[in-house]
Amino acid sequence: MPTPTPLPASGGTIPEAAAPHSERAFRMRQTEEFMDAHELDGLLIFGADRSDRYDAGQYLFRDRRYQHYVLPRHGEPTMVAFAAQVAAQHQLSRERGLETWIDDIRVGSAPELLPAIAHEKKLGRGRLGVIGAGYGSPFYPGGWVSKPVWDAISERLPEATLVDVTRDYGLVMARRSDEDLAHIATAAAAGDAAIEAMMALARPGVDETELYAEGVATMMRKGMRVTWMLFQTGLDNYAWGEPTWLTRPEPSRKLERRDMVWAEIFPNYAELNTHVNMSFTLGEPPAETARCAEVARASYEAGVAAVRPGATFGEVCAAMEVPLTESGMWHLTPQFASLNPLLSGGGSALGIREHVDAFAETYPHADGHARPFFDFEIRPGMTFSLQPDARSGRSGAIVGGVVAATESGCREFNTVSTRLNTVDV
Incomplete structure (x- = not known):
């Protein structure tokens, strides 16, 4: 698997939660400041199968584990779900008056959809932080993205700069409200x-x-x-x-x-x-x-x-x-x-x-x-x-x-x- 460009451990100052507290705004604000500090145009987020260890997508959008996301620095995020049942559960939650944190859910192959969505959001030549391709925990020392998936995405984003931020973004997630x-x-x-x-x-x-x-x-x-x-x-x-x-x-x-x-x-x-x-x-x-x-x-x-x-x-x-x-x-x-x-x-x-x-x-x-x-x-x-x-x-x-x-x-x-x-x- 090609190694994404590494970054030194760093990060912007994480603000105190606003009052009244909005958990979604708190998490998104931390993420936006992280992207600014690392000069990122967006994030490619690969879902992990164990959220107790690391799942940035679940952290950001409080939805089903193991889904993938494209999150632009400016613009709306998109989920790539594994099946239509994810969207069905999402819609039912809305019908019941429950809070949801994402609107755009698509179903399909992540190696195909993630690059396509990145191009759609004008990120094809951008600097994209990748979550899931580097150190994520003692259980995921090399990340959880398979080589075939990584190769397919890299081929479809030849002009993008892909930067591993898995470890550094984990430190952002770690500061809990x-x-x-x-x-x-x-x-x-x-x-x-x-x-x-x-x-x-x-x-x-x-x-x-x-x-x-x-x-x-x-x-x-x-x-x-x-x-x-x-x-x-x-x-x-x-x-x-x-x-x-x-x-x-x-x-x-x-x-x-x-x-x-x-x-x-x-x-x-x-x-x-x-x-x-x-x-x-x-x-x-x-x-x-x-x-x-x-x-x-x-x-x-x-x-x-x-x-x-x-x-x-x-x-x-x-x-x-x-x-x-x-x-x-x-x-x-x-x-x-x-x-x-x-x-x-x-x-x-x-x-x-x-x-x-x-x-x-x-x-x-x-x-x-x-x-x-x-x-x-x-x-x-x-x-x-x-x-x-x-x-x-x-x-x-x-x-x-x-x-x-x-x-x-x-x-x-x-x-x-x-x-x-x-x-x-």
Whole structure:
């Protein structure tokens, strides 16, 4: 795939939201200032299939995910939808008196329609920012536009200057309004409610599938989009990820006395994503598990203290490592992640080769990484997941919660998930 012309990380000053607040005007104003600062005549926006990670089109127009757009600096935007059902749903919303943010919806092949629309809007010789062809997150380090699509569009826009702005525009999206932060609070609360529901159900003999279903159902009853949970059980468990019975045909596990439940929960409200990491035990935790929980909580508190405007993402990661380093512990998952969009995550799997028997021998090429995927300055309105994971050998505990940078510090959104919980059995 030809590499678009890179830009240095920059951006204009993002204004405070007008009063009374118009979310659409706020987002569009940020985008217009971004285009001015980068001398762009317009944007070509490629939809992503995971809006919790990055979907600029959904951010700008609050419509269906995974649609594509042409947005001129001066003029009306156009959506290229995958099917007529997108337009039908849009029209029905209008008939019901609901707010919509885009008028021109067309259906067809993106490689053909996007260049045609760009020419129609007199952008064929312009400087166009491309969103989706460069770094978008640790999951999309090279973007999400396929080579055949990119080649077809490039051929149809031979006189345009195509500039990758994926990463830089992600930093614009990351500065959320007070309205968005209220929605994030709703999502974070749904995560805490899911934990409480799972704890109420957890007893020896309860199947993992029952707990998982209860957590998901609780969030859905609160109006969340729920894609999945990372979910593990067992005190002697150094793994992480979704339960393997979702991946391959195998039996789920039943809880035992003095057991442990671990999860990372992703309630998504108004396409604003949260990561709520948590663990709880059935009965009082063993001494080593309790010690891990204390270290994880210390790491969480270090993160809360470090999230400040002007600090960098990497500085928060480093601060959260200190309690683990001082305690001789390791962690499998990142301690810190940016949200909305998920632009970066901290180091992970630090120490697994030394602390888990035979791991290094069995998987000689499975290494962790120490540094963040992408470092940037924290600014007010940015949202993050603090998700400290403290492990001693095969014991461990995970706590966490969603936070946002404010003008003066850090706002916490979760209460239940920020400490190791116990269930009386």
